[in-house]
Amino acid sequence: MAASGLPPLPPQFKPIQHFLRTAQELDKREPVVAYYCRLYAMQTGMKIDSKNPECRKFLCKLMDQLEATKKQLGDNEAITQEIVGCAHVENYALKMFLYADNEDRAGQFHKNMIKSFYTASLLIDVLTVFGELTDENVQHRKYARWKAAYIHNCLKNGETPQSGPTGMEGEYDENEEVGSPAPLNPGSHSPAFESSDVPTSNYTGIQIPPGAHAPANTPAEVPHSTGVTSSTIQPTPQNIPIVDPSLYNVQPTGEIHLSPEDFAKAQKYCKYAGSALQYEDVSTAVQNLQKALKLLTTGRE
Numbered sequence: 545m546a547a548s549g550l551p552p553l554p555p556q557f558k559p560i561q562h563f564l565r566t567a568q569e570l571d572k573r574e575p576v577v578a579y580y581c582r583l584y585a586m587q588t589g590m591k592i593d594s595k596n597p598e599c600r601k602f603l604c605k606l607m608d609q610l611e612a613t614k615k616q617l618g619d620n621e622a623i624t625q626e627i628v629g630c631a632h633v634e635n636y637a638l639k640m641f642l643y644a645d646n647e648d649r650a651g652q653f654h655k656n657m658i659k660s661f662y663t664a665s666l667l668i669d670v671l672t673v674f675g676e677l678t679d680e681n682v683q684h685r686k687y688a689r690w691k692a693a694y695i696h697n698c699l700k701n702g703e704t705p706q707s708g709p710t711g712m713e714g715e716y717d718e719n720e721e722v723g724s725p726a727p728l729n730p731g732s733h734s735p736a737f738e739s740s741d742v743p744t745s746n747y748t749g750i751q752i753p754p755g756a757h758a759p760a761n762t763p764a765e766v767p768h769s770t771g772v773t774s775s776t777i778q779p780t781p782q783n784i785p786i787v788d789p790s791l792y793n794v795q796p797t798g799e800i801h802l803s804p805e806d807f808a809k810a811q812k813y814c815k816y817a818g819s820a821l822q823y824e825d826v827s828t829a830v831q832n833l834q835k836a837l838k839l840l841t842t843g844r845e
Contacts, residue, residue: 550605556593557602560585566666576622577636577667579613580629582606584670630674631815634681635825637667641688649708653695662692800843809845810836 553561567581586606593599617623622632644660647653665688668681677685687709698705813836817829839845 549609551602554593554596554598554602556596556599557589559592560588562666563588563670566663574636575613575617576620576629576632579610579617579623580633580670580673581667582610582613584673586610587673626674627812628815630671631812631818633667633670635816635828637664637671638684639825640664640667641684644688644691648691648695648705651707653699653705658692658696661688661695665689665692800841802840802843806839806843810839813839
């Protein structure tokens with residue numbers, strides 16, 4: 545942690561070390577996501593121990609780092625507006641998840657895919673700085689952590705993992721010990737994956753969308769120092785959802801009474817659409833814009 549300008553990490557703060565390492569790795573290419581990773585780490589650290597002198601010193605330095613980043617990115621809406629920041633982090637987490645999910649369903653098992661699953665789960669944790677997680681994000685987090693541990697252990701034991709959600713039932717139980725493997729990218733600054741940090745619950749009943757939901761060009765870039773070149777992932781035509789014909793010539797009747805919550809939801813959908821377009825995810829953008837238009841013109845979701 546000293547390399548990032550912070551003092552050595554106190555032992556009490558081991559639970560936040562992966563978030564700080566992820567932030568350090570994303571500093572250059574995703575500074576907004578890195579900022580919120582550190583914010584989550586600071587908030588979590590405050591809950592763990594804010595009285596111990598060593599912990600207080602670390603938290604103060606981390607707070608200084610956050611303030612410096614906030615000034616540097618002061619004109620970025622993803623920093624100044626929580627709803628935009630939430631959409632930005634959520635879309636990046638989904639990008640990581642979909643990349644790993646596509647690789648998994650294609651039977652392409654490798655360390656970069658395991659790391660992407662695990663990083664996606666960490667970023668969904670980070671979303672809690674904005675409030676309670678949606679049910680969908682809770683499901684994705686559980687699935688990503690389970691997949692990361694399952695595939696890692698299979699490869700470690702020389703076994704071939706099963707693709708997709710199949711084989712999830714009974715793979716682990718609550719009390720099973722899962723070993724702690726070495727860092728995924730020896731010699732790099734990439735976050736070390738420790739499957740001992742991954743819940744080992746039986747994830748029966750988790751509803752994960754089929755692989756077809758993933759944008760074909762996800763992600764726009766893969767984590768550095770993984771040995772995976774950009775030529776591995778080639779953009780292909782995306783499946784664009786059919787636009788509801790009834791939304792083409794909408795004529796508000798004037799009798800629709802929208803609540804402040806409705807306006808907030810519509811704004812959220814528009815922000816999500818804008819953030820999705822940053823990653824060239826047309827499908828998600830169209831879906832969210834349709835949700836916003838339907839809500840504003842009918843008062844219903």
